[in-house]
Amino acid sequence: MKFRLPFRQEKPEPQPRRRSYVLSPRINDILIQLRVQAEKLKRTYQRLLARDRELFEACVGAEQELDRDRATIYANEIAQLRKMSRTILKSQISLEKVILRLETIKDFGDVMNVLGPATKIVKQIQGELSGIVPEVAHNLGVIDEMLESVIVEAGSFTGATTTVMVADSEARKILEEAAEIAAQRMSKQFPELPERVDLGSQETSKAPTSDIP
Numbered sequence: 001m002k003f004r005l006p007f008r009q010e011k012p013e014p015q016p017r018r019r020s021y022v023l024s025p026r027i028n029d030i031l032i033q034l035r036v037q038a039e040k041l042k043r044t045y046q047r048l049l050a051r052d053r054e055l056f057e058a059c060v061g062a063e064q065e066l067d068r069d070r071a072t073i074y075a076n077e078i079a080q081l082r083k084m085s086r087t088i089l090k091s092q093i094s095l096e097k098v099i100l101r102l103e104t105i106k107d108f109g110d111v112m113n114v115l116g117p118a119t120k121i122v123k124q125i126q127g128e129l130s131g132i133v134p135e136v137a138h139n140l141g142v143i144d145e146m147l148e149s150v151i152v153e154a155g156s157f158t159g160a161t162t163t164v165m166v167a168d169s170e171a172r173k174i175l176e177e178a179a180e181i182a183a184q185r186m187s188k189q190f191p192e193l194p195e196r197v198d199l200g201s202q203e204t205s206k207a208p209t210s211d212i213p
Contacts, residue, residue, distance in 0.1 A: 026150055027105055033143050034099050037136050041092035044133055048085045049189060052078060056191055075193050082190060084132055086182055091125045091136075093178040098122065111154035117170035119147040124175060 059074035098118045105114050126140040 026146070027102055030143060030146050030150070031099060031102055033139065033146070034095055034102070037139055037143070038092055038095040038099065040136050041088050041095070041129075041133065045085060045088045045092060048081055048088065052081055052085065052190055055081065056193070059193060078193065082186070085190075086186060087128050087132060089185060090175075090178045090182040091129055093181050094121055094125055094175055097174050097178060111150060115147055115151050115154070117168075117174065119144055119151065120168060120171035121174055122147060124171070 055074050055078045059071050059078065062068075062071035062074060098121055101114050101118060105111060122140050122144045126137050126144065129137040129140070
């Protein structure tokens with residue numbers, strides 16, 4: 001007499017692990033690096049702000065002493081310092097906006113829409129900071145490579161592509177918003193120079209990084 005084996009129910013095949021679990025640590029690594037660079041820019045901006053106040057007081061003092069030549073020297077240094085401060089503050093705000101967008105990523109489906117503009121913003125900031133804060137600029141280059149790697153991986157997994165025009169438009173919008181916010185903050189934090197001071201030509205070369213306190 002033959003006995004039949006009891007019916008064996010086949011186990012369902014395990015579902016492939018969602019790629020979001022692989023993606024999440026990589027995005028977190030990028031976020032950590034971006035936060036570090038944004039904090040460095042914040043500290044640099046605060047040092048420049050303090051230096052500006054010192055130079056401003058010196059400029060006012062020279063004006064009170066009717067020393068126009070010395071006042072003009074201070075005023076030109078202030079103008080160059082504020083140009084650097086504006087770039088640094090705009091870069092800091094832009095990075096903060098990129099961080100906020102990266103924090104919204106849940107899975108690979110979000111990557112192409114978020115990281116496309118993000119990498120363009122990082123490249124733009126890297127170029128603007130290369131002659132002012134080279135250490136941050138170098139680190140942003142590393143972060144950009146990390147972003148590009150995630151984009152390539154996401155594209156190969158989803159088959160999606162980022163429309164360059166859309167990414168450019170979104171990046172430009174974010175940078176413009178950051179520039180506007182930076183201008184508003186600076187108008188509140190930096191005092192106006194005495195009207196009689198002749199600033200001369202403000203199109204001077206960028207000050208070396210060693211001049212940043």
